[in-house]
Amino acid sequence: MRFFCFITFLFSIQSVSALSFSVQGTDWLLQNSVTQLAIQDVTRLLHQACACRVDWNNENASVQIRLPDINPEYAGIPTAFESGKPYPVLHYPEQDYSWSSKDSGGIIVLKLDAKTFNAVSFGLYGLLQEKLGFQFYHPREMLVSHFEEWPLPASFHWSAKPRFHKMGFHLHTVHPIELTEDLLHPSTEEARSRIREYIDWLARNQQNYFEFNLLESVHLKSWVENIKPVVEYGQQRGIIMGLDISLHMIQQKVFMLYQHFPNSFRSKKKQINKNLEKLCKAGWDVFDVEFSTTEFTKGNERKKKKLQLHLTDVLVNQYGVKPMGRMHVVRKEEMMDSQEETDFGLTREDSALDSHRGILIHTVMFYSLRDEKAPVYQNENLKHMLDALLAEQKQRETWYYPESAYWITFDNSVPMFLLPYLSARLEDILLCDSLDVTGHITFSSGWEWGYWLFDWSIARWSWKHEENGIEQKPAPTQFISALFRSKEAAAFFDEALRLQQHYIKDKELIRYLTAQTVTDEMPKPFNLQLQPRPEVTYKWMRKEADADFIRRTHHEVIQPLFEFTGSTKTLIEAAGRMAFKDSLRKKLFDELADGILITALRAQQRQHILSAILELREKDAKFKSDNCALHLAEDARLKALEIVRRREAGYRYPVELLAGKYSGHTSYNYGYLYPVHDLHFWRREEMQIRKDRWGPMFMSIWNIPRIIGLKN
Numbered sequence: 001m002r003f004f005c006f007i008t009f010l011f012s013i014q015s016v017s018a019l020s021f022s023v024q025g026t027d028w029l030l031q032n033s034v035t036q037l038a039i040q041d042v043t044r045l046l047h048q049a050c051a052c053r054v055d056w057n058n059e060n061a062s063v064q065i066r067l068p069d070i071n072p073e074y075a076g077i078p079t080a081f082e083s084g085k086p087y088p089v090l091h092y093p094e095q096d097y098s099w100s101s102k103d104s105g106g107i108i109v110l111k112l113d114a115k116t117f118n119a120v121s122f123g124l125y126g127l128l129q130e131k132l133g134f135q136f137y138h139p140r141e142m143l144v145s146h147f148e149e150w151p152l153p154a155s156f157h158w159s160a161k162p163r164f165h166k167m168g169f170h171l172h173t174v175h176p177i178e179l180t181e182d183l184l185h186p187s188t189e190e191a192r193s194r195i196r197e198y199i200d201w202l203a204r205n206q207q208n209y210f211e212f213n214l215l216e217s218v219h220l221k222s223w224v225e226n227i228k229p230v231v232e233y234g235q236q237r238g239i240i241m242g243l244d245i246s247l248h249m250i251q252q253k254v255f256m257l258y259q260h261f262p263n264s265f266r267s268k269k270k271q272i273n274k275n276l277e278k279l280c281k282a283g284w285d286v287f288d289v290e291f292s293t294t295e296f297t298k299g300n301e302r303k304k305k306k307l308q309l310h311l312t313d314v315l316v317n318q319y320g321v322k323p324m325g326r327m328h329v330v331r332k333e334e335m336m337d338s339q340e341e342t343d344f345g346l347t348r349e350d351s352a353l354d355s356h357r358g359i360l361i362h363t364v365m366f367y368s369l370r371d372e373k374a375p376v377y378q379n380e381n382l383k384h385m386l387d388a389l390l391a392e393q394k395q396r397e398t399w400y401y402p403e404s405a406y407w408i409t410f411d412n413s414v415p416m417f418l419l420p421y422l423s424a425r426l427e428d429i430l431l432c433d434s435l436d437v438t439g440h441i442t443f444s445s446g447w448e449w450g451y452w453l454f455d456w457s458i459a460r461w462s463w464k465h466e467e468n469g470i471e472q473k474p475a476p477t478q479f480i481s482a483l484f485r486s487k488e489a490a491a492f493f494d495e496a497l498r499l500q501q502h503y504i505k506d507k508e509l510i511r512y513l514t515a516q517t518v519t520d521e522m523p524k525p526f527n528l529q530l531q532p533r534p535e536v537t538y539k540w541m542r543k544e545a546d547a548d549f550i551r552r553t554h555h556e557v558i559q560p561l562f563e564f565t566g567s568t569k570t571l572i573e574a575a576g577r578m579a580f581k582d583s584l585r586k587k588l589f590d591e592l593a594d595g596i597l598i599t600a601l602r603a604q605q606r607q608h609i610l611s612a613i614l615e616l617r618e619k620d621a622k623f624k625s626d627n628c629a630l631h632l633a634e635d636a637r638l639k640a641l642e643i644v645r646r647r648e649a650g651y652r653y654p655v656e657l658l659a660g661k662y663s664g665h666t667s668y669n670y671g672y673l674y675p676v677h678d679l680h681f682w683r684r685e686e687m688q689i690r691k692d693r694w695g696p697m698f699m700s701i702w703n704i705p706r707i708i709g710l711k712n
Contacts, residue, residue, distance in 0.1 A: 417595025
């Protein structure tokens with residue numbers, strides 16, 4: 001209560017408005033950390049919005065926010081089974097809530113109906129963001145509403161239901177993204193503060209799950225000690241805290257539960273037990289365990305199954321931790337050690353134990369489960385993952401695990417701002433909701449270049465709302481509309497999305513806009529197709545393309561690239577005349593518009609790169625410095641570099657961390673936007689033409705032996 005006495009005094013002085021608020025509830029709400037932290041945060045935010053008096057249990061306030069009396073015995077009793085499932089499901093308290101408002105003698109009375117402490121927290125943040133116009137779009141930034149009068153109708157009924165039982169994010173700290181170094185070295189208060197900022201973002205966006213990758217480059221004992229307060233804080237905010245580790249994955253410094261090979265089954269079990277004992281001191285709720293050695297190998301499945309069962313037994317029965325695993329998009333027949341399905345001969349006890357292990361069904365990039373075309377990881381599309389999801393749902397807790405960015409050489413590392421992520425992620429969310437999928441955990445790979453928009457939209461789509469009994473229909477750009485409060489801005493992004501969807505995704509220009517990844521330029525059988533790419537290599541275009549191929553490429557690729565570039569630039573030029581009432585919205589619009597513009601410039605540069613390659617082939621000529629098409633490609637790159645400098649000045653974390661070179665915990669000696677700083681991939685493509693060099697080692701920034709685990 002001491003906190004609220006201080007808050008009441010602080011928020012009562014220098015009030016400039018007749019408006020006043022009172023948050024009303026029982027002491028039970030202040031004794032539970034989930035509701036206490038939410039009430040404190042919401043109280044501060046309301047005061048920022050109105051610069052008026054904000055009290056606790058003040059019956060004279062003009063707006064009274066009445067919270068329910070939660071029965072602690074009902075609010076969150078752990079149980080192994082929920083929702084009538086025939087297998088164990090990780091418990092989380094009920095999350096539904098509803099608000100009703102009425103005018104009582106000139107006083108606005110807002111009543112929250114919720115049955116658990118967690119639902120009270122979600123209800124408070126839902127009121128702020130979904131009704132009062134607060135925008136919690138980024139962990140380091142938000143838009144706070146400002147009002148001197150109550151902005152909502154006096155009477156309404158509004159309800160919210162989660163689409164998923166578990167909903168949240170996986171930060172892919174295998175890559176050097178914003179919070180990688182903080183999460184892998186949380187030894188300072190500054191690092192822990194930045195992690196808490198993200199946990200607060202999750203809570204404000206009504207999410208309940210967080211996980212990230214642990215790497216073998218940490219000092220385990222001290223890391224566990226330093227991360228424990230972070231884990232506790234997440235749990236105090238109502239977040240299920242998960243850790244991504246591996247059984248024995250050798251790629252990219254992933255933390256392994258056992259390391260020495262070959263060794264006996266008994267020795268492996270001892271290593272697993274010892275590492276789990278250390279890790280579990282931090283109090284994790286979930287371990288998301290990778291069971292493969294690499295994404296393209298299965299290994300000895302019978303032995304792996306034994307270790308899997310042992311791990312599940314220890315986690316469930318000794319530590320009370322939920323084990324999860326994931327299914328990659330690589331088809332079984334594409335595995336390098338593919339073999340017939342093993343009959344494990346599980347006993348009834350083994351089968352019951354195995355049912356405790358949940359699974360995450362993974363998809364990649366901006367492709368949905370039902371897209372006809374998704375040329376990734378040797379696949380035609382990802383429909384086999386939908387089949388796997390439906391099959392796994394019958395026997396274990398199953399979560400969907402899509403991406404909101406892919407890094408490496410696909411999107412934000414190029415960079416490109418790919419708006420079709422919005423339509424793909426919304427399509428899959430609605431599909432998974434209709435299939436009663438238990439969880440939706442998003443694989444996140446960085447927030448700059450507008451990619452915060454995708455995570456923020458996904459978080460908000462995780463909930464469905466009814467206003468006075470009418471369901472509110474979601475749309476891909478709906479939160480952009482709310483952010484800018486402008487019909488012109490909404491129309492701009494709708495059209496930008498339509499252009500990208502039509503040209504980049506449907507016409508598959510993405511095959512030419514991505515940078516070449518290492519395997520694209522390797523000889524068979526190592527030239528695995530991990531991401532969209534042309535049907536032939538650029539080396540083949542330069543050395544062997546015939547007249548028919550050149551004609552078709554001009555018609556089917558170069559001309560559409562030209563059309564997309566021109567249409568997008570025209571759209572952006574028209575948008576330059578838009579006016580915004582506040583500087584923050586103008587800054588956010590400029591950021592997203594820059595992402596759209598640099599994507600158009602990438603298309604322009606690639607158009608000229610292809611023209612230069614095919615012109616040289618057609619004339620059977622050596623490169624000369626006066627090549628017109630290449631000069632045009634360079635011009636597009638230099639214009640894009642101006643955008644990069646503008647954006648780097650607005651990065652929300654130190655530019656040295658995001659775009660500099662340094663020795664950190666990952667397999668990469670730089671931040672995830674290092675290739676963007678000088679548009680490395682753009683320049684490399686120009687130099688390939690100049691030098692007639694087409695192999696994967698030319699101007700490579702990758703330490704391949706370290707990435708694939710051959711050396712540290």
